[in-house]
Amino acid sequence: xxxxxxxxxxxxxxxxxxxxxxxxxxxxxxxxxxxxxxxxxxxxxxxxxxxxxxxxxxxxxxxxxxxxxxxxxxxxxxxxxxxxxxxxxxxxxxxxxxxxxxxxxxxxxxxxxxxxxxxxxxxxxxxxxxxxxxxxxxxxxxxxx
Numbered sequence: 001x002x003x004x005x006x007x008x009x010x011x012x013x014x015x016x017x018x019x020x021x022x023x024x025x026x027x028x029x030x031x032x033x034x035x036x037x038x039x040x041x042x043x044x045x046x047x048x049x050x051x052x053x054x055x056x057x058x059x060x061x062x063x064x065x066x067x068x069x070x071x072x073x074x075x076x077x078x079x080x081x082x083x084x085x086x087x088x089x090x091x092x093x094x095x096x097x098x099x100x101x102x103x104x105x106x107x108x109x110x111x112x113x114x115x116x117x118x119x120x121x122x123x124x125x126x127x128x129x130x131x132x133x134x135x136x137x138x139x140x141x142x143x144x145x
Contacts (some may be wrong), residue, residue, distance in 0.1 A: 001027065001039040008044075017044055020052050025057050025102075033107040040101035042136055046099075056102070063101040063141040067118040076120060076137045084135040099139045118143040 008014035076099035122136035
């Protein structure tokens with residue numbers, strides 16, 4: 001599953017994101033036990049919002065955390081590096097982990113997916129336009145099967 005959740009800093013956007021994430025977690029948990037479930041995208045999620053909805057349900061893992069929280073992958077939206085968006089304060093540019101990948105193992109299937117690595121992509125400026133491909137970094141997880 002993939003999703004792009006509500007963006008914005010106002011209370012309405014925050015409430016929408018929390019409802020959207022709760023629905024996605026419910027769909028992951030309600031999927032048949034023999035299924036392997038991956039869910040991710042630009043969730044625009046703040047850590048406070050995740051705590052407010054009760055954190056990640058048991059049986060679901062955040063692949064960045066599961067694979068060791070590599071420091072270089074901490075921020076998927078990083079205005080200290082990515083200059084696609086204007087921000088007036090050069091010394092205090094915001095950054096966040098808005099993009100997430102979640103995983104639920106199959107409870108009955110013999111096929112085992114073992115998460116081994118998480119990385120961010122798109123860190124290079126496109127030479128012809130002198131911009132990044134997005135204001136967010138792409139996220140990718142690798143598995144042993």
